Amino acid sequence: MSGLEAADRSTWMELRDPNEVVEAIGRLYDERGSSNYDEAVTQTVHALQSAELAAADGAPPPLIVAALLHDIGHLLLGEWESRPDFLDRDLHHEDVAARFLANWFGADVTEPVRLHVDAKRYLCAVDPRYAGGLSPASVRSLEVQGGPMDAAEVEAFVATGFAEPATELRRWDDLAKDVDRPVGTFRDHAPLLAALVTMPERSMP
Numbered sequence: 001m002s003g004l005e006a007a008d009r010s011t012w013m014e015l016r017d018p019n020e021v022v023e024a025i026g027r028l029y030d031e032r033g034s035s036n037y038d039e040a041v042t043q044t045v046h047a048l049q050s051a052e053l054a055a056a057d058g059a060p061p062p063l064i065v066a067a068l069l070h071d072i073g074h075l076l077l078g079e080w081e082s083r084p085d086f087l088d089r090d091l092h093h094e095d096v097a098a099r100f101l102a103n104w105f106g107a108d109v110t111e112p113v114r115l116h117v118d119a120k121r122y123l124c125a126v127d128p129r130y131a132g133g134l135s136p137a138s139v140r141s142l143e144v145q146g147g148p149m150d151a152a153e154v155e156a157f158v159a160t161g162f163a164e165p166a167t168e169l170r171r172w173d174d175l176a177k178d179v180d181r182p183v184g185t186f187r188d189h190a191p192l193l194a195a196l197v198t199m200p201e202r203s204m205p
Ligand SMILES: [Fe+2]
Pocket: 070, 071, 093, 116, 117
């Protein structure tokens, strides 16, 4: 649970059922999601647009949840303060998010999240039109994320077994920056989230 203060960590681990987990995640977006995601929209709007695009494309529930929560690492890392330099350094928000979400969600949620940055590097390597369509912020973050993949990296990415959902998530991610697109609320997705939460096994006191 890298990126969380010790006090926060114990709070998360005290959650007792799926509804409490979902409500706690919702509060995180309430508290930290109103900061800018990029030059256009807030973290919460970006999350909601990503999930709504996934749902509109008929994505399965775990991939809709992955789309909704793919950037939760930015919130956990405190990269939510609208600092102008927040995309200049790479704090690996995708790894932080995947480790955090693995407390309650399966690989069909966590792996597309973990791979959503690599998916951009993959698509830039295999699809020249994709690279040409990136937003200015995505071009800037691509540089600090390592640039397009080389052939060995492409092979390793495909070998994860999650290349398809990760690249699907990436394409919604790239579109979810529309200032004019109205969105619902985080709680609209609460039933879907709660249905996928598995509570961790607890050792006996
Ligand atoms: Fe991201």
